[in-house]
Amino acid sequence: MTPKPTQLSGAKFLASRPYALLADLPRVGKTGSTIIAADYVMAETILVVTTASGRGVWKRGFPAWSAYDRSVQVMMGGAKLDPKIPSAIVSWNGISQAALRVELLKRKWDLVVPDEVHFAKAFSAKRTQALYGTLIDDGAVLNKTSALTNTTERMWPLSGTPLPNSPADAYPMLRALFRERLTTNFGPTDVTEQSKFIERYCKMRPMKIGHGFMSRYIxxxxxxxxxxxxxxxxxGIFLQRTQRDVGILEPDYETMPLIAPKALPPELRDQKRGAQILEAARTGDRSSLEMHMGPLRRLTGEIKAGLVVEAISEELDGALGKVVIAYWHKDVGALLMDGFAKYGVTGIDGSTPPKRRAENEQRFLHDKKCRVFLAQIQAAGEAIDLSSASNLVFAESSFVPKDMAQMAMRVCNHTQATKPLVRVATLEGSIDDSLQSILLRKWSAIREVLKS
Incomplete structure (x- = not known):
């Protein structure tokens, strides 16, 4: 592969530092930059921690980007390290399994690459402890004895969304890799302890969850x-470039209002419940949003599925070449699969095994008869290329802007000649219609912040 200038500069940035965060946005080329940087420092034993979908991407990436003939082992299940294979790829769930982590701790790694490192954003999670260690006395001490940081002197975390929820998400990486940044050498107060860091950089409020004697505040x-x-x-510890920096056309975003042919169920037009849902969306109260909207979400998705099939089928019968349809519920995915069957359809959901994921991605990219890709948002939002389509429709959406942003970038690539179009389907006259407008405005605001 021929690297882009930004990939070479990214590789140079990483190679000049034992610890650094490469925060390039999706599609900019973090995988290539990292492998080139590994060549620069002549790392032999490399451990990549990534998502289930990312394992195949990294396995293909090493021969594509490295100047060396690197052998790489994908660690799954009860696998043992092969002494003849110097490098390994493991999933985030894999490092959480004690037996597999013990196996990984046997080797001193020249380089550890935590890909999509936002998966390790909280020390309460087992995967964070497996990567960085365990907090003692609120972070005054960090026990790294059984952590992967104890096996290497070079770690390059990667993520286009390193702070998915709040500034507090930065604490685990800073505490584990950049301890000195939390001291008074870099600020007026010492924020080494987790509670002091959160108090200093986050405004929090208590929220009651649960009911009766089971209720509690978080x-x-x-x-x-x-x-x-x-x-x-x-x-100075991170580098981030946008899609514009590498010549990728940013999508246009718009809503796609759908009109049902018959009256909507009354629960989708309930004004009292609608007011609660919209208030939760406006204030960012995701727990309340899930509580009030959750029961209606599947019903809304199933109604929209039929309307999306009708609308997009018309476009496929016209000039539309290929399209990606994103959804949330498996039942909705099944309806979309049936509805688009005649157009050649493939996709990825949470049950798709890694080998099949790669096959389905390649089929959509290269088979002209395969015109529809069904992408379950949480399963297909990372580490795949769907840029043979320049149209994406959210039949259902996520309440988390990060999920939507990552999914949208699947149809963007530097080879894309047509400006991508991302549409969010809304059910006119329903609670969903107003809800999607609020979520889209929030999503747009976040994109503007990232641009600036």
Missing amino acids: DVFVEGRNLEELNARIA
């Missing part, structure tokens, strides 16, 4: 504070 992020100070702490 702290919910409201907004960031002292962010200029936090920016100063992290300056």
Whole structure:
């Protein structure tokens, strides 16, 4: 593969530092940059921690981007390290399994690459502890004895969304890899302890969850504070480029209003419930949003599925070449699969095995008769290329802007000649119609912040 200039500069950035975050946005080329950088530092033993979907991407990536004939082992199940194969790829779930992690701890790694490192955003998660270690005394001490950080002196985390929820998500990486950044050498106060870091950079509010004697309160992020100070702490340890920096055309975004041929069920027009749902969406109260909208979500999706099939089939019968349809519920995916069967359809959901994922991706990219790709948002939002289509329709959406942004970028690539179009289907006259408008505005605001 011929690297882009941004990939070469990204590789140079990584190779010049033992610890660094490459935060390029999706489709910019983090995988290639990292493998080229591994060549620069002549790393022999390399461990990549990635998503289930990313395992195949990295396995193909090493021969595509490395100047060396690298052998790579994909670690799954009860696999043992092959002493003849110097490098390995493992999933985030894999490092959470004690037996597999013990196997990985046997080797000293020249380089560890935590891909999609936002999966390790909280020390309460087993995968974070497996990567970085376990907090003691609120972070005054970090026990790395059984963590992968104890096996290497070079780690390059990767993520286009390193702070998926709040500034608090930065703490685990900073505490494990950049301890000095939390001291008074880089700010007016020492924020080594987790509670002090969160208090300094996050405004939180208590929120009640559950009912009766089972109820409890949790702290919910409201907004960031002292962010200029936090920016100063992290300056120089990360590099981020956007799709525009590498010549990728950014999508246009719009809603796709759908009109049902008969009256909608009354629960989808309930004004009282609708007011609760819209207030939760406006305030970012995801728990309340799930509680009030959850029961209606599948019903809404099933109604929209039929309308999306009708609308997009008309376009496929016209000038539309290929299209990606994103959805949330498996039942909705099944309806879409039946509806688009005559157009040649493939896709990925949570049950698709890794080998089949790669096959389905390649089929959609290269088979002209395969015109529809069905993408379950959480399963297909990362590490795949669907850029043979320049149209994506969200038949259902996620309440998390990050999920939507990552899914949208699947149809973007530097080879894309047509400006992509991303449409969010809405059910006119329903609670869903107003909800999607709010979520789309929030999503748009986040994109504007990232641009600036």
